[in-house]
Amino acid sequence: MRKFAVILIASLATYCAFPAFADEATPVATDPVLEEHVKAITEELRCLVCQNQTIADAHADLAIDLRNQVREKVKQGMSDQAIKDYMVQRYGDFVLYRPPVKSTTWLLWFGPFLLLLGGLVILMLRLRSRTTPDEMISESDLQRAAALLRASPESTKE
Amino acid sequence: MKRVLVFLLPLVGFALLIGFLAVGLKRDPREIPSPFIGKPAPAFTLTQLQDQNKTFSPKDMLGKVWLLNVWASWCVSCREEHPVLLDFAKQNVVPIMGLNYKDGRKEGVDTLSQMGDPYQLSAFDADGRVGIDYGVYGVPETFVIDKQGVIRDKIIGVITPEIVTQKLLPLIKELNRA
Numbered sequence: 001m002r003k004f005a006v007i008l009i010a011s012l013a014t015y016c017a018f019p020a021f022a023d024e025a026t027p028v029a030t031d032p033v034l035e036e037h038v039k040a041i042t043e044e045l046r047c048l049v050c051q052n053q054t055i056a057d058a059h060a061d062l063a064i065d066l067r068n069q070v071r072e073k074v075k076q077g078m079s080d081q082a083i084k085d086y087m088v089q090r091y092g093d094f095v096l097y098r099p100p101v102k103s104t105t106w107l108l109w110f111g112p113f114l115l116l117l118g119g120l121v122i123l124m125l126r127l128r129s130r131t132t133p134d135e136m137i138s139e140s141d142l143q144r145a146a147a148l149l150r151a152s153p154e155s156t157k158e
Numbered sequence: 159m160k161r162v163l164v165f166l167l168p169l170v171g172f173a174l175l176i177g178f179l180a181v182g183l184k185r186d187p188r189e190i191p192s193p194f195i196g197k198p199a200p201a202f203t204l205t206q207l208q209d210q211n212k213t214f215s216p217k218d219m220l221g222k223v224w225l226l227n228v229w230a231s232w233c234v235s236c237r238e239e240h241p242v243l244l245d246f247a248k249q250n251v252v253p254i255m256g257l258n259y260k261d262g263r264k265e266g267v268d269t270l271s272q273m274g275d276p277y278q279l280s281a282f283d284a285d286g287r288v289g290i291d292y293g294v295y296g297v298p299e300t301f302v303i304d305k306q307g308v309i310r311d312k313i314i315g316v317i318t319p320e321i322v323t324q325k326l327l328p329l330i331k332e333l334n335r336a
Contacts, residue, residue: 048295051187061260062295065286090293092193 038071041080045070045087046095054097192293192312199226199303200291207258207266207280214255214281216307223333225326226301227277227317228257228289231265233297239316240273246322247276252330256280259289259297302326304333 039056045066047058055063055070066087073083087095099105203215216226227243229236247254256277258266263282270280283289292301302311311329313321 048190062286065290069290089193090290091295092191092293094190 034071034074037074038067041070041074041083042067044084044097046097048091048095188296189314190295192309192314194293194301194309195312197309199301199307199309200288202281202288202291204281204283204288207256207263207270207282210263210282212279214279216303219253219255219303220307221305223252223305223330224303225252225254226257226292226303227254228259228292228294228297228299228301229280230259230261230297231269232261233259235316236298237273239298240276242317242319242322243276244274245319246317246326251327253278257288257292258282259294260284260286302329302333305336 042056043054045055047053047055047060047063047066049060049062050058053063055066070083073086078086084096093099093105099108101109199216201216203213206212206214229239243254246252254277256279258280260283263284266280266282270277281288286294292299296314298316300313300317301309302313304310310333311325313325317326
């Protein structure tokens with residue numbers, strides 16, 4: 001139990017350490033509002049070199065370049081959507097952490113719901129077929145069950 | 159029959175899952191489908207690596223099928239690719255243009271004089287701007303560009319002799335006929 005608590009605290013501590021780590025990647029903010037804006041955009045973009053990191057978090061050279069690129073475009077007054085489109089033009093939908101809903105991504109977006117629906121249908125069918133055998137308990141089985149219950153009255157009292 | 163189905167259904171599901179996973183294993187997650195294929199090569203004008211008074215622009219190549227190979231002196235895989243490119247350049251089937259990506263002029267020139275120069279010329283992209291416009295995310299990358307200046311294919315990573323004979327040569331032949 002004690003060991004468990006230690007592990008829990010340790011893992012919580014590392015978890016808490018990570019946001020601070022992520023901040024290190026962004027250069028010293030000259031304009032905090034601008035930096036916040038740049039961060040908000042780059043957190044939605046995937047780094048192509050280290051594919052499980054956002055461009056905001058990644059330390060790869062390309063991510064740094066792309067962060068600078070985003071900062072420049074924000075300064076020029078480009079809208080968030082326009083900046084994302086700029087990235088998609090170059091790197092494809094892959095660069096987006098939220099893939100757009102379109103015909104090629106329907107399976108991705110709606111597949112889980114299809115599976116859920118399929119599961120529900122199977123469950124319904126099974127539950128429905130289960131009611132029939134219940135009603136078909138024979139008279140002799142019922143009598144045996146009653147006899148068993150009578151034979152051990154102690155077990156039912158607690 | 160119903161009993162058989164109860165046992166068979168999970169088995170089929172399992173086989174399906176294994177199938178998906180097996181395909182997933184074979185695919186290289188680094189190979190991101192390029193949104194550029196079938197689109198015009200982005201325009202740029204850069205100075206040449208070996209001669210900063212001269213420039214290069216993709217529109218200089220209109221009317222020719224050509225390769226744009228992104229490379230850098232600091233890129234280890236490029237060294238692996240280099241002899242293949244030298245061999246390919248000797249065959250004289252297609253002009254190979256270099257894009258020297260995020261490199262120093264001296265380092266770039268030195269690399270080519272030491273290892274041989276497969277390129278007709280290299281454009282010097284010191285800050286990697288043109289690289290970003292071409293969606294470059296790892297070096298080496300090679301673009302196949304047709305006579306109209308449209309990108310027809312992109313090879314991510316090292317070009318091997320197999321890629322040259324099985325992919326590049328047939329594609330270049332086809333594009334040259336068009």
